[in-house]
Amino acid sequence: GAGVSQSPSNKVTEKGKDVELRCDPISGHTALYWYRQSLGQGLEFLIYFQGNSAPDKSGLPSDRFSAERTGGSVSTLTIQRTQQEDSAVYLCASSLDPGPYEQYFGPGTRLTVT
Amino acid sequence: SQQGEEDPQALSIQEGENATMNCSYKTSINNLQWYRQNSGRGLVHLILIRSNEREKHSGRLRVTLDTSKKSSSLLITASRAADTASYFCATPSWGGYNKLIFGAGTRLAVHP
Numbered sequence: 001g002a003g004v005s006q007s008p009s010n011k012v013t014e015k016g017k018d019v020e021l022r023c024d025p026i027s028g029h030t031a032l033y034w035y036r037q038s039l040g041q042g043l044e045f046l047i048y049f050q051g052n053s054a055p056d057k058s059g060l061p062s063d064r065f066s067a068e069r070t071g072g073s074v075s076t077l078t079i080q081r082t083q084q085e086d087s088a089v090y091l092c093a094s095s096l097d098p099g100p101y102e103q104y105f106g107p108g109t110r111l112t113v114t
Numbered sequence: 115s116q117q118g119e120e121d122p123q124a125l126s127i128q129e130g131e132n133a134t135m136n137c138s139y140k141t142s143i144n145n146l147q148w149y150r151q152n153s154g155r156g157l158v159h160l161i162l163i164r165s166n167e168r169e170k171h172s173g174r175l176r177v178t179l180d181t182s183k184k185s186s187s188l189l190i191t192a193s194r195a196a197d198t199a200s201y202f203c204a205t206p207s208w209g210g211y212n213k214l215i216f217g218a219g220t221r222l223a224v225h226p
Contacts, residue, residue, distance in 0.1 A: 004156075031212060043157075043202065043216040056213060091156065100145045100206065102159035103214060 002026070004106035006092050012112045013082055021077040021109045025094030032075050033095075033103060034059075034067060038088040046090075049075060050097075082113045120203060120220040128225050133190040135220040137203030138183075144206055146179055146186050147214065151200045160188075160201075193224045 005024040013019050025032050034046040045059040049069045060066070064083075069075040079086055089110050093103035121136045139146070145164045149157040163170045163179045163186065170177045176189040190197055200221050204214040 033213070035214075035216075042218045043204075043214075045207075045213050045215065048212045050212070059213075089155065093157075100162070100164070102147060102162050104159065105149075105157040107156040 004092055004094055004104050006090075006106040006109050008109060009107060010110045010112075012114060015084060015113055016081055018078065018080045019082055019111065021079075021090050021092075021111070023075045023077070023092030023094075023106060025073065025075070025092070026104055027073075028096070029094035029104070030072065030097050031095045031103075032069060033093045034075070034077050035091045035093065036088045037091060037108075041088075043091065046077070079111075082111075084113045087111055087113045120201070120217045122220060123218070124221045124223070126223045126225065127193055129193060129195055131193055131224075133193050133197070133222055133224070135188045135201050135222070137186045137188070137217055139186075139203070139205050139217075140184065141205075143181070146177075147204045148175075148177060148186075148188050149202045149204060149216075151202065151219070157202065190222075193222075195224050195226050198222060198224045 007022045032049040035043045037043050047067050048056040051072045052069050064080045067077045089108040091105055091108045093105045095101045095103045119138050127133055145162055147162045148160040151157045161172050161177050163177050174191045179186045200219045202216045202219045204216045207213040
């Protein structure tokens with residue numbers, strides 16, 4: 001079956017512009033996660049969705065970052081007024097539910113802020 | 115801060131050799147997971163070991179878990195060039211299952 005998909009795969013934007021990153025999880029997976037991986041860094045948790053609600057937003061680095069999920073499916077991560085330090089690979093993952101299950105990752109969106 | 119720390123940071127071996135990577139973590143866990151990442155993009159889940167398990171196998175992979183030492187190891191036997199990747203251990207944040215905390219990873223290079 002289809003895995004987690006993300007779009008765009010690459011995004012180059014100018015500092016100060018807004019960007020939207022999209023994640024399409026595996027059908028039937030109720031839990032959805034966003035992570036960020038900066039150059040040379042490990043993976044950093046951003047936000048977790050259970051259905052359409054986000055009980056854990058603790059990893060969002062600033063109020064310029066927001067995310068939503070609609071219909072218990074597609075999620076959009078929005079970064080407003082992008083800064084150069086936002087340059088990273090943004091990874092989305094989904095799992096069957098928030099239990100102790102493996103997470104299935106998408107291919108990521110590489111964001112470059114110039 | 116990161117929950118897990120992998121050791122070594124980088125490992126270079128020849129095809130056919132075994133590769134061992136270690137992971138240490140800080141808090142109590144329910145389970146520990148290993149992931150592989152090729153070319154800095156999506157991660158692939160390799161294996162999940164629960165806190166009441168000591169060893170688990172999957173093909174050429176063997177994972178051990180020592181909760182008393184808060185450490186885990188991943189052994190890849192008879193390595194292949196295709197095993198070249200970064201390997202990460204990850205643990206759920208304490209008290210919940212929903213947030214994985216990743217280590218910094220081990221970069222494995224397998225030379226033909």
